[in-house]
Amino acid sequence: MTYCIGIRLKEGLVFCSDSRTNAGPDRVSTYGKLHRFSLPGERQLMLMTAGNLATSQAVVAQIERDLREDASFNVAKAQYVSDIADYIGKLGLNEQKKYASGGPGAGFNAEATYILGGQIKGQPTELYLVYPEGNHITVSEQYPFLQIGETKYGKPILDRIIRPDTDHETAMRCALVSMDSTMRSNATVGPPIELLYYAADTLADPAEYCRFEENDEYLVSLRRAWDDNIRRAFNDLPSLQAVFDRDL
Amino acid sequence: MTYCIGIRLKEGLVFCSDSRTNAGPDRVSTYGKLHRFSLPGERQLMLMTAGNLATSQAVVAQIERDLREDASFNVAKAQYVSDIADYIGKLGLNEQKKYASGGPGAGFNAEATYILGGQIKGQPTELYLVYPEGNHITVSEQYPFLQIGETKYGKPILDRIIRPDTDHETAMRCALVSMDSTMRSNATVGPPIELLYYAADTLADPAEYCRFEENDEYLVSLRRAWDDNIRRAFNDLPSLQAVFDRDL
Numbered sequence: 001m002t003y004c005i006g007i008r009l010k011e012g013l014v015f016c017s018d019s020r021t022n023a024g025p026d027r028v029s030t031y032g033k034l035h036r037f038s039l040p041g042e043r044q045l046m047l048m049t050a051g052n053l054a055t056s057q058a059v060v061a062q063i064e065r066d067l068r069e070d071a072s073f074n075v076a077k078a079q080y081v082s083d084i085a086d087y088i089g090k091l092g093l094n095e096q097k098k099y100a101s102g103g104p105g106a107g108f109n110a111e112a113t114y115i116l117g118g119q120i121k122g123q124p125t126e127l128y129l130v131y132p133e134g135n136h137i138t139v140s141e142q143y144p145f146l147q148i149g150e151t152k153y154g155k156p157i158l159d160r161i162i163r164p165d166t167d168h169e170t171a172m173r174c175a176l177v178s179m180d181s182t183m184r185s186n187a188t189v190g191p192p193i194e195l196l197y198y199a200a201d202t203l204a205d206p207a208e209y210c211r212f213e214e215n216d217e218y219l220v221s222l223r224r225a226w227d228d229n230i231r232r233a234f235n236d237l238p239s240l241q242a243v244f245d246r247d248l
Numbered sequence: 249m250t251y252c253i254g255i256r257l258k259e260g261l262v263f264c265s266d267s268r269t270n271a272g273p274d275r276v277s278t279y280g281k282l283h284r285f286s287l288p289g290e291r292q293l294m295l296m297t298a299g300n301l302a303t304s305q306a307v308v309a310q311i312e313r314d315l316r317e318d319a320s321f322n323v324a325k326a327q328y329v330s331d332i333a334d335y336i337g338k339l340g341l342n343e344q345k346k347y348a349s350g351g352p353g354a355g356f357n358a359e360a361t362y363i364l365g366g367q368i369k370g371q372p373t374e375l376y377l378v379y380p381e382g383n384h385i386t387v388s389e390q391y392p393f394l395q396i397g398e399t400k401y402g403k404p405i406l407d408r409i410i411r412p413d414t415d416h417e418t419a420m421r422c423a424l425v426s427m428d429s430t431m432r433s434n435a436t437v438g439p440p441i442e443l444l445y446y447a448a449d450t451l452a453d454p455a456e457y458c459r460f461e462e463n464d465e466y467l468v469s470l471r472r473a474w475d476d477n478i479r480r481a482f483n484d485l486p487s488l489q490a491v492f493d494r495d496l
Contacts, residue, residue: 152400
């Protein structure tokens with residue numbers, strides 16, 4: 001399993017991904033899930049993937065091949081980020097179709113899902129979630145984030161904290177807390193964690209990039225502080241005793 | 249959708265359930281999902297259901313019918329709570345089989361899942377999750393809670409707070425917070441919320457029972473306090489700035 005978060009702030013774009021991949025209990029591997037295509041001064045594109053690793057690797061390989069061979073459409077030529085989202089949707093669908101008849105294993109699923117974000121010169125930043133079916137959605141006004149993979153455990157904290165005018169340090173910290181809650185509740189999401197911030201309208205390489213290994217000093221201190229703070233937050237809640245007295 | 253939590257503390261058993269049922273977007277109804285079978289001084293049994301409402305209603309109706317007609321096996325005669333878990337598993341499976349060939353609607357799913365807890369005289373308290381397949385599990389030593397329905401959003405707070413020696417007021421408050429996080433992230437889980445505490449070895453009717461409507465004064469104050477406290481807990485976390493300085 002995987003967990004990736006993309007956030008579209010007024011300030012810029014935040015991306016956070018774990019790196020664990022599992023293909024059955026005895027094969028847990030780590031793979032980078034955060035890919036970047038960069039033409040400094042002209043465009044910056046970030047792509048995260050969840051789902052079938054063969055499909056998502058094939059999609060990334062095809063994107064790179066189309067770029068290298070200067071295909072009629074490629075990420076360097078595209079006019080809009082949304083066109084690139086369409087293109088990734090098509091590549092993913094084509095790749096899945098190759099295996100649609102299924103293999104010997106029951107329950108085979110070649111689906112992959114993507115978060116694509118970035119900016120092309122002269123346009124605003126954009127952020128999309130591309131479905132295995134090939135279509136895509138963007139963020140909502142009020143909740144400007146998208147998630148793929150194991151999304152539910154880490155959603156409540158994003159719902160509470162992330163707004164379009166949140167500053168990027170807060171958003172990145174919130175993404176890490178969301179990732180940590182997910183890792184705690186689901187063993188198939190795990191470090192290293194990659195965290196990247198692209199500052200809007202710079203068209204430059206990421207302003208901030210961090211990579212956290214399992215025992216990273218900051219990650220350990222964040223985890224400990226969050227655990228303590230959540231307990232305190234919980235202990236400070238109004239007691240139910242008044243309700244017991246009322247309802248009995 | 250539904251969300252129900254069962255907790256087995258040293259002190260006793262806690263049950264919490266929402267009451268929203270949806271059968272398509274234009275048919276959102278509320279139904280009690282918390283059922284109780286009581287023989288004061290002899291046994292106390294609590295049952296919560298999630299999944300197909302027709303199946304779970306049929307199962308509850310059959311339990312009541314077997315009790316009324318004094319069937320060879322019924323909840324009043326059973327020697328062990330685990331035998332009742334087996335019996336509920338069988339009733340559910342029989343009910344699902346009736347409709348296994350499917351109806352005209354695609355994606356029809358008659359599955360239901362159950363949390364059964366209680367105590368029979370001379371035995372400890374017991375708590376089980378009964379799967380649609382008819383088999384069941386009990387709680388683990390370290391994490392003595394079970395969830396059914398929309399379980400993921402509300403799991404992190406239970407993971408952090410609930411232990412076997414947690415007191416029942418804390419556990420009930422934690423169940424409410426878990427329920428509130430779930431309602432916030434998923435519109436198909438909703439009030440009224442039922443919350444019940446059975447004190448171990450009393451074999452008496454519940455020591456504490458509360459029912460919360462949408463705008464219940466305590467629920468509103470809890471929600472507001474949790475929102476404030478979580479923000480404070482989050483704002484007090486160590487800043488990422490040190491990592492930015494380190495990694496760049």
